[in-house]
Amino acid sequence: MTDALLEAVSGPLTVFDLARQLRVGMPQSHNHPQFWHTLPRRHGDMVRPDGGSAANDMITMGTHVGTHIDALAHVSQDGVLHGGADAGDSCLGGKYVEHGVHTIEPMIRRGILLDIPAFLGEDDLPGGFEITPDHLAQCAEKQGTPVRENDVVLVRSGWGKKFAEGAAYMGHSTGVPGVGEAGAQWLASHNIHATGADTIAYEVQHPGAPHATLPAHRVLLVESGVYIIEAMDLEEIAAAGVHEFTLMLVPLNIYGATGSPVRPLAVVSA
């Protein structure tokens, strides 16, 4: 065995699963088709002469529900996608041929976790709290995990603890903490590859005005070509104090879609 990667994975690994389980009824944005799973066929519905039986599933969902990645085709500004493509023309026959999720390469690269509440000495950030460039820079420095080009930068707000509570996680009345426009510009200026968070819409949401505008989406997806990963589960990895890791993320290769459910992993040699 001479392959360096295979040698590395043959040793003990610690794998942090950064995705939420897909369950009917989990919190998600009302803008997107609800996740649903059902069994068209259960064991016993149709049994083969030899006693074998197969059960199967049907799922229906938006691609921006559960833990997911936004393709660059997800957001346009003034009718234009990242790189200047016309947002209308980029949709051919009902598929975003340009910048669709099928154009995102699988990610196997350095990831870092910026644990903002830990940096601030808080349990959690309150609804509406904006994570600034100073927060990001100082957290990275304190952790000893500098942001490097092509990294995947995960920003923890602690809001993910509310996922099990449903509506509270959406934060329509309370707002949701997150990176704001300035923070997004700071991240983009480091030429990162992707960034993620433990909230439904990545960026700070102000109380009572969810999704009114999404400036961080504009900065990241349209102006900078940086992918966004949302609704991540960052609690376990934060509790373990792991801030640097190999990030593995493989979107479904859905032709022409604007996003995909994903199950990102953070992996370290144990």
Add this chain to the structure above:
Amino acid sequence: MTDALLEAVSGPLTVFDLARQLRVGMPQSHNHPQFWHTLPRRHGDMVRPDGGSAANDMITMGTHVGTHIDALAHVSQDGVLHGGADAGDSCLGGKYVEHGVHTIEPMIRRGILLDIPAFLGEDDLPGGFEITPDHLAQCAEKQGTPVRENDVVLVRSGWGKKFAEGAAYMGHSTGVPGVGEAGAQWLASHNIHATGADTIAYEVQHPGAPHATLPAHRVLLVESGVYIIEAMDLEEIAAAGVHEFTLMLVPLNIYGATGSPVRPLAVVSA
């Protein structure tokens, strides 16, 4: 940087994408809900006051369409799942709590490709051709890639070239090449973790009798607890002559489902 894995992935990698692109109209079994993707909202449908606009998707599909993994809950024999659980009782509230796809751990482990047509000096295997234990053992030996415990073993038939042809790939009239009952037993006897193929149902299908019985599924899923990966794209990796690699496969964490679409990768240090 002292993490061995992170060091390995920081060097040059060659990534083989082993999944088919999910496209409306691609070949799939009629037993499973058809893959469909549509855009409820396109750019311009709703524009925010600041000129921003978001497009989004709806997908609906079975979990055994496109490249996918079978959970152990997928198949029962005589009313019993792997390990003896009652197939009826294992379904609680419409979810396969036991052996559902949510119980499959993400895979980052040694994978090997047994390229049977190359071993036989053929371009392809014909419909209905059964891959035997001798084929598997001799191919592994000739390739210098012994089957080891906990491996993921991918068996190429070459049939995957027909994927773009649609109905021909399903092979209802021609049959489909693949591992038979004996081959499945040989693989299971090596205590492998999972096995995959480039056909829709993994195992050999005889002409005119598709899915009549599925003995390899019984041996692997029910008797041995070995996961099955279907409808893989093994053409590119075979053309590159890569027979040993790190296999990365992360199923969606769908609570209680019998399978999941996946996008497995074979990765080598380039």
Add this chain to the structure above:
Amino acid sequence: MTDALLEAVSGPLTVFDLARQLRVGMPQSHNHPQFWHTLPRRHGDMVRPDGGSAANDMITMGTHVGTHIDALAHVSQDGVLHGGADAGDSCLGGKYVEHGVHTIEPMIRRGILLDIPAFLGEDDLPGGFEITPDHLAQCAEKQGTPVRENDVVLVRSGWGKKFAEGAAYMGHSTGVPGVGEAGAQWLASHNIHATGADTIAYEVQHPGAPHATLPAHRVLLVESGVYIIEAMDLEEIAAAGVHEFTLMLVPLNIYGATGSPVRPLAVVSA
């Protein structure tokens, strides 16, 4: 023209549409898959050489959303459906062969509206208000519309005004007015064919305990074989003071389903 029915419909008719419009985001029970409508293909996506273009749709939904009818297979009591069929055995291959919605004959028959708030001299009934046999009997008498065998009896609570408000219509915290167990027994004792209401679950719901038990469903569907129609729009017909009419209701003929969206009409010779 000698057909009596054709002669009748050839004269002026007044048609009351008793169904809610199916719109994404309308209020519905979280127990049922959400209604969603999207356009896979819009005009211009694919234009034929002669300049023609077709747009089309995808819908996904539960069958108990929007205005809908409950088939007898919808509810069981102690494992038994109406008439004594075993609820488990009645499901063959994932279809309710017995008492599925495909067994409901199209309805073209006498319908009456019991307008309870009008009878009580109220604008509306409050959440949790139970409509009793006395209410039903006295309202029918006051209106001059006796309940007859094989009728479809629509019971208006006025709660339907809240449909546009969303969550308020569901009434989880407030309760919802409606017929209770005794009222259902009174209706069933008149051997009616079906009964409907302007609320999401037909029967009275107590504040804070929605769907805890559904005794009127048991009495009507299981014990009496009386179909239930839910989420009707009874406002326009009530405002017009029409209490007796020809009720036309045609469920979709979905093999083995427990319900169907419907668009019932109340028609009178104008």
Add this chain to the structure above:
Amino acid sequence: MTDALLEAVSGPLTVFDLARQLRVGMPQSHNHPQFWHTLPRRHGDMVRPDGGSAANDMITMGTHVGTHIDALAHVSQDGVLHGGADAGDSCLGGKYVEHGVHTIEPMIRRGILLDIPAFLGEDDLPGGFEITPDHLAQCAEKQGTPVRENDVVLVRSGWGKKFAEGAAYMGHSTGVPGVGEAGAQWLASHNIHATGADTIAYEVQHPGAPHATLPAHRVLLVESGVYIIEAMDLEEIAAAGVHEFTLMLVPLNIYGATGSPVRPLAVVSA
């Protein structure tokens, strides 16, 4: 009882169900999302403390599958809908606000069946057979059922007998009989309200060139504002020799959709 309609329906009626049963696997166009029905919850999955249990459904489908009606928004010609509306602008936020299926009023009106094979003394019409104005006019005359303004005119080809055969019904290789461009113009010239047939696409399809162009759709939907009903079951009513009746057809009120599944009835006073 003084209402003429109620009096008419209180006498004996004969009801012909003109719709196909919605079943998983039934023949339908590949251009439209497949009909699927599944049970998320079966009896026993969740039992209330009092022994009650409810089963429910999920359906997913295109609106142009099974027996269905085409709204005027379904087809455009040179970018224009019926009446001159711009086909692009008519779609607001992903809904065909103009000419969507929600704009079709429920139909309770005179219907006639033009039984072309019976008129020609044939059992069936062959694939690709075009029904001409002469066929329509002479059949109506022979039957004694003149085409009148505002009628719903059903044109039987006999092809519906193949519905149970699946692919044969689609007729990709054989063609399908039906009204051609001239026949559509003849029907439109009589200012009818709607027209239907027992085939998947209403109009004649030539062997090997299904859906290449759809001139009758253009004439009816775009130029004339005449609704089209497809995939009807006209066998039973034809066998009964009933050629004039009250046609009842109530589309689902789906906001902004281009069509709806329907279950049309032909009713006569028995």
